[in-house]
Amino acid sequence: xNAQEIVKEAVKxxxxxxxxxxxxxxxxxxxxxxxxFVIATGTSSTQVKSLAEEVEFKLEEQGITPHHIxxxxxxxxxxxxxxxxxxxxYKDQRDFYQLERLWEDGEKIDITDxxxx
Numbered sequence: 001x002n003a004q005e006i007v008k009e010a011v012k013x014x015x016x017x018x019x020x021x022x023x024x025x026x027x028x029x030x031x032x033x034x035x036x037f038v039i040a041t042g043t044s045s046t047q048v049k050s051l052a053e054e055v056e057f058k059l060e061e062q063g064i065t066p067h068h069i070x071x072x073x074x075x076x077x078x079x080x081x082x083x084x085x086x087x088x089x090y091k092d093q094r095d096f097y098q099l100e101r102l103w104e105d106g107e108k109i110d111i112t113d114x115x116x117x
């Protein structure tokens with residue numbers, strides 16, 4: 001599975017559990033950390049955990065396991081799939097850290113097609 005396919009599966013998984021404000025930022029030209037960030041918001045700590053678990057479950061069905069997981073039971077869960085890093089925030093943490101602003105030079109990826117499949 002390539003990075004774009006991982007992004008697509010992650011976005012679909014988040015959307016299926018009613019994650020909010022899903023954004024994908026291409027960062028290939030800016031850093032060696034990853035190729036893409038997927039960023040989403042959960043409306044409660046329970047939903048943040050559920051969204052992260054759904055991403056992990058759907059990707060594991062495809063044989064993809066995370067390299068590292070941070071914050072499993074916190075208001076910000078980070079799933080590191082090497083080329084794709086999935087950030088799932090509770091609203092207050094997302095507002096505070098503003099990853100979209102920090103990575104504003106990255107390419108904003110249109111996810112409309114991912115949600116229509």
